[in-house]
Amino acid sequence: MTALRFDPTNLPPETAALRQEVRRFLAEERARGSWSPRGDFGTHPDPAFSRLIGARGWIGMTWPRAYGGHERSGLERYVVTEELLVSGAPVTAHWIADRQSGPLILRVGTEAQKQRFLPRIARGEIFFCIGMSEPDSGSDLVSIRTRGTKVDGGWRITGRKVWTSNAHISDYAITLVRTGPPEPDRHSGLSQFILDLKAPGVSIRPIRNLAGHHDFNEMVLDDVFLADDLLIGQPGDGWKQVTSELAFERSGPERFLSTYRLLAALVEQGGYDPDDRMAEQTGRFVAHLWALRGMSLSIAGMLQAGEAPNLEAACVKDLGNSFERAIPEVARLVAPTVPLPVPGANDDFAAIQAEAVLNAPSITLRGGTREILRGIIARGLGLR
Ligand SMILES: Cc1cc2nc3c(=O)[nH]c(=O)nc-3n(C[C@H](O)[C@H](O)[C@H](O)COP(=O)(O)OP(=O)(O)OC[C@H]3O[C@@H](n4cnc5c(N)ncnc54)[C@H](O)[C@@H]3O)c2cc1C
Structure with missing residues (x-):
């Protein structure tokens, strides 16, 4: 029987400065009006913003310089990804090329394909689906x-x-x-x-x-x-190639941060003296979030070491998606607001809640459904 392995991974100290750099960039660009926060990573393409991210060296971060990459570590990439997601930055346009298509081309593409596609992906000039x-x-x-x-x-x-x-x-x-x-x-x-x-x-x-x-x-x-x-x-x-992408596709922080903005807004709604129900629910979510992050980071560490933790990645996606879906459900019960899209006011609590409610059903379908993931986990554990 295979055992699940989640070795602890600590972020190296140099990532702290990088995190600050991303936060500064986002604050400056937001003040300049280049972007405004959104929720889900998959629903807000902004090619101009993707080109800004490319110019900062935050697409294709781990790829060789020879192909337009920046030879940073997978953990540095993790930190950038995390910051972009929790801020609600519009990363959709370049997301798939950076996470999946570029790494596939790098792994199995010809030299000509690498030269033709990777530098333009890294500059945020071309997008993949x-x-x-x-x-x-x-x-x-x-x-x-x-x-x-x-x-x-x-x-x-x-x-x-x-x-x-x-x-x-x-x-x-x-x-x-x-x-x-x-x-x-x-x-x-x-x-x-x-x-x-x-x-x-x-x-x-x-x-x-x-x-x-x-x-x-x-x-x-x-x-x-x-x-x-x-x-x-x-x-x-094709099959071998598709399945080798799965640990990358399923374990990243986008698999548990899709409704993070709503959680942060909920904590804010509770204020400094939340009632018992709000305190209990938000406290539980924050604890779960920390555990999921630890698991996801552990996988990032294994990927960095050249391993293929597909089983662990399926666990993170399943648990992470359940977490993302639970946040709008619970928000509805503990906050006295009616979820309502508010055109032009996407910082409003009701608007954040409405976006999360409408996106939630798709969370457990995209990238492999809950039942399929649980089947993979059961098979990996020797239970079926
Ligand atoms: C927001 C979103 C974005 C997407 N983006 C893309 C994309 O960019 N590219 C792309 O190619 N696809 C994309 N998809 C498609 C997604 O990968 C599929 O929806 C998913 O794989 C499920 O396939 P299906 O919709 O055909 O459902 P089905 O496979 O028909 O499943 C229907 C139900 O039956 C269950 N089921 C199926 N087989 C089994 C089984 N063996 N055991 C137990 N239960 C089972 C499923 O879990 C599900 O609940 C996206 C989906 C969504 C919702």
């Missing part, structure tokens, strides 16, 4: 039907993707495609492509979410031609 889910394939991702057929000089891709977050503001989608038969097992025959979203045959249509916002999309791929140099990694290695 994830084309995995399809109308009948979400949790059972291996059943995707988007097909890639080899032709002279490249591939022809036909199919349909759904829930593609931010495809409408992105330049490329790392897209999972079936390019070969499911043999010797179902996980064989899948490949990943760097899909150029401006290529002929790509249509992107909005899907409005519960809040009425246009965050995700349907992508229809109608005989799209992709040159050979847009295949990422080896043909047939």
Whole structure:
């Protein structure tokens, strides 16, 4: 039986100065009117803000300088990420490229792909999204039907993707495609492509979410031609590549900080002398937050050491998502406010609460549902 491992990781002293640097930058830019706080990391793209972050060296922080990176440690990146999230900075536009697509290109891309894409990602000039889910394939991702057929000089891709977050503001989608038969097992025959979203045959249509916002999309791929140099990694290695991204995708602080702004506002509502119910609930949340942060930092430490703690990452995502969802539920019970979107007043408690209430249901779906994560954890622990 595998045991869960959460070795304590301490942030090295040099990260304290970096944290202050990020806070100063955010305060100065906010005073200048470059941004205003929002809640969820996935819902507020601001390409101009992403370029500012890129110019500070905070995208592609851990990548080699040769590809536009900054050769900082994973723990330094953790601190920057944490500060951007708790402040509610609009990080959406560059988020996927920084967290997932860039590291994938760095790991399995060709030299030409690294030179072509990574420096522009690091400058905040190009954005990526994830084309995995399809109308009948979400949790059972291996059943995707988007097909890639080899032709002279490249591939022809036909199919349909759904829930593609931010495809409408992105330049490329790392897209999972079936390019070969499911043999010797179902996980064989899948490949990943760097899909150029401006290529002929790509249509992107909005899907409005519960809040009425246009965050995700349907992508229809109608005989799209992709040159050979847009295949990422080896043909047939798609599944292996997708699963190797999971510890990065599931363990970061965005998996428990999506409704942090509401928690901070709730503590403020309670003031210096909160009633017993408010004190008990906010105290419990803060204690949970500290434990989750310790677990997430531990994974960051293991990733930094070159390990792949997928099981631990699934635990952090499951516990972290439950935490994020509980905050608006409890806020509703302990604060005498009606959640209400207030156009132009997103600092208002009711507006912060409304955003959290409307986003909460999606938190346990994106990046793998609760049931799927618990299945992974059970299998990892030898329980199924
Ligand atoms: C806000 C948001 C953003 C997203 N962004 C993207 C994106 O950018 N790119 C992308 O590719 N996808 C994205 N998704 C899609 C997301 O990955 C899927 O919604 C998710 O994987 C679930 O797939 P599904 O919606 O098809 O649900 P289904 O797989 O049909 O699941 C429906 C229900 O059945 C349960 N279930 C399914 N299989 C099992 C099982 N074996 N055992 C127990 N229970 C099971 C699930 O847990 C769920 O509760 C996003 C989703 C959301 C909500």
